[in-house]
Amino acid sequence: MSDASITPEVTGGEAEFGDYIALLKPRVMSLVVFTAFIGLIAAPVPVHPVIAFCAVLFIAIGGGASGALNMWYDADIDAVMKRTSGRPIPSGRVGAHEALALGLTLAGFSCVMLALAANVFSGLFLAFTIFFYAVIYTMWLKRWTPQNIVIGGAAGAFPPMIGWAVSTGGVSLESVLMFLLVFMWTPPHFWALALFMKSDYDAAKVPMLTATHGRRVTRRHILAYTLLLAPLAIGTGFTSIGGPFYMAVAVVLNGLFLLGALRIWRRDEEAAAADGYKVEKSFFKLSLIYLFAHFAAIGAEAGLHHFNVGGW
Amino acid sequence: MPLAHEHEIHARRRSRNFGLGAVLVAFVVLIFLLTFVKVTQQSIAFPDQPVASGKPDAGGN
Numbered sequence: 001m002s003d004a005s006i007t008p009e010v011t012g013g014e015a016e017f018g019d020y021i022a023l024l025k026p027r028v029m030s031l032v033v034f035t036a037f038i039g040l041i042a043a044p045v046p047v048h049p050v051i052a053f054c055a056v057l058f059i060a061i062g063g064g065a066s067g068a069l070n071m072w073y074d075a076d077i078d079a080v081m082k083r084t085s086g087r088p089i090p091s092g093r094v095g096a097h098e099a100l101a102l103g104l105t106l107a108g109f110s111c112v113m114l115a116l117a118a119n120v121f122s123g124l125f126l127a128f129t130i131f132f133y134a135v136i137y138t139m140w141l142k143r144w145t146p147q148n149i150v151i152g153g154a155a156g157a158f159p160p161m162i163g164w165a166v167s168t169g170g171v172s173l174e175s176v177l178m179f180l181l182v183f184m185w186t187p188p189h190f191w192a193l194a195l196f197m198k199s200d201y202d203a204a205k206v207p208m209l210t211a212t213h214g215r216r217v218t219r220r221h222i223l224a225y226t227l228l229l230a231p232l233a234i235g236t237g238f239t240s241i242g243g244p245f246y247m248a249v250a251v252v253l254n255g256l257f258l259l260g261a262l263r264i265w266r267r268d269e270e271a272a273a274a275d276g277y278k279v280e281k282s283f284f285k286l287s288l289i290y291l292f293a294h295f296a297a298i299g300a301e302a303g304l305h306h307f308n309v310g311g312w
Numbered sequence: 313m314p315l316a317h318e319h320e321i322h323a324r325r326r327s328r329n330f331g332l333g334a335v336l337v338a339f340v341v342l343i344f345l346l347t348f349v350k351v352t353q354q355s356i357a358f359p360d361q362p363v364a365s366g367k368p369d370a371g372g373n
Contacts, residue, residue: 016324017331050349054342117346 015098019088023071023099024064024106031291032063032159038295039163039178042241042302047118047167054117055166059159062110062126066155068103069134072096074142080204083197103134118166125165129158146212153186154179160295177236181294184229188222188261189287195219195264196277196284219265222283226261230254233294243311245304246297253290260286 036059040052047055071078071089079090088094107130115123137152145151157179164175194201194210195218201208209218233254237247260283267279304310 014321014324016327018327020328020331048349048353050345054346057342 015088015094019093020102022088023068023094023102024061025067025070026064028067028156029060029063031156033060034292035178035182035295036060036159036163036166038299038302039160039175040167041163042160042174042178042298043164043167044240045167051117052166055114055122056163058110058114058117059126059162059166061106062114062130063159065103065106065110066130066133068099068106069130070138072099072103073134073138075099077204077206081200083200107134114162114166119169121169122162122165125158125162129155129162132158142206144207146207146209148207149190149209150187153183153190156186157182174236174239174241177232177239178241178295178298180232181229181236182291184225184232185287185291187225188229188257189284189291191218191222192264192280192284192287195272195280215269219267223261223265226257230258236294236298238312240311241298241301243301243304245310246294246301249293249297253293256286257283257290 033056037052037056040047040055071087075089075096078084078087084090089096089099107127111123111127111130113123114126133152133155137148137155141151142148160178160182161171161175164178165171168175191209194208195215202211209221234247234250236242237250242250260279263279264283272280301310
């Protein structure tokens with residue numbers, strides 16, 4: 001192609017490197033990296049730092065591949081929603097076929113490399129996670145059921161289990177509890193977001209609980225999941241990955257989380273609209289701190305073990 | 313003749329090329345480190361060394 005053939009239309013479709021990074025959903029990847037790393041260091045079998053670094057990197061790339069496949073399939077939804085309309089595909093910077101190719105390539109690459117760097121079980125586990133997110137959640141449940149968040153949340157909950165599998169080569173009660181912590185946390189986190197971002201999901205015709213069953217039911221669901229989450233999070237503190245420090249964090253944060261869920265449940269729409277969804281927004285922010293602090297506390301307990309301080 | 317004015321498209325392509333180059337270099341370094349760790353972590357048996365779980369000798373008694 002000669003330079004004379006360059007036109008503004010072509011320029012609009014020419015992606016830069018950052019656009020391909022954006023396809024991998026770096027913010028979601030950061031959560032994947034963090035929880036996978038904690039799952040890895042909390043496990044009782046030590047891993048060489050270089051292998052640990054590679055394993056977390058390949059898990060992150062697998063998460064990024066899921067993100068690219070999600071953006072490829074959901075390009076129509078992303079184009080409608082204000083929050084996502086600037087993403088590389090709806091904005092025209094990256095072609096949908098490019099996102100598909102990138103997603104499939106990175107998915108295969110990350111699973112094979114994780115299997116080679118750590119063990120075959122963790123590679124297969126990563127492959128299942130990518131399949132779960134890209135096919136079960138993105139292609140099937142997201143557009144079909146208002147419980148999409150619940151089941152799709154499982155994909156985001158697998159990374160700490162994969163991190164644990166990198167270290168131990170298997171699954172145990174502790175890794176299942178870390179999975180459940182993220183799994184049960186996801187619905188209240190996203191439904192709180194849906195309460196104050198309702199116009200976006202409605203416009204995209206995504207069957208969010210707020211649209212299909214109403215906002216009263218959504219508030220009830222947030223409380224129900226928070227009630228189930230609290231004993232689970234505190235119960236995790238009694239296992240080998242817990243300890244006094246984790247327990248203190250869990251008790252305080254679950255108390256605050258329950259209080260927030262109760263306040264959301266007691267409010268009606270008039271009160272929420274009147275103060276600009278202040279309670280829902282603060283609950284959403286708290287949910288971010290909640291997950292980070294729980295996993296940070298698990299990591300801290302694992303670190304304290306080396307000084308014979310952590311754990312029970 | 314060099315282009316007097318660089319179009320934005322060239323900057324975007326350069327960003328892609330440098331980005332991909334950096335990723336490839338990082339991958340080579342990573343594989344080198346990983347291989348080094350894997351090799352040094354495991355004890356390697358040379359062909360002339362006896363194998364612990366070996367089969368009986370062909371001309372065994």
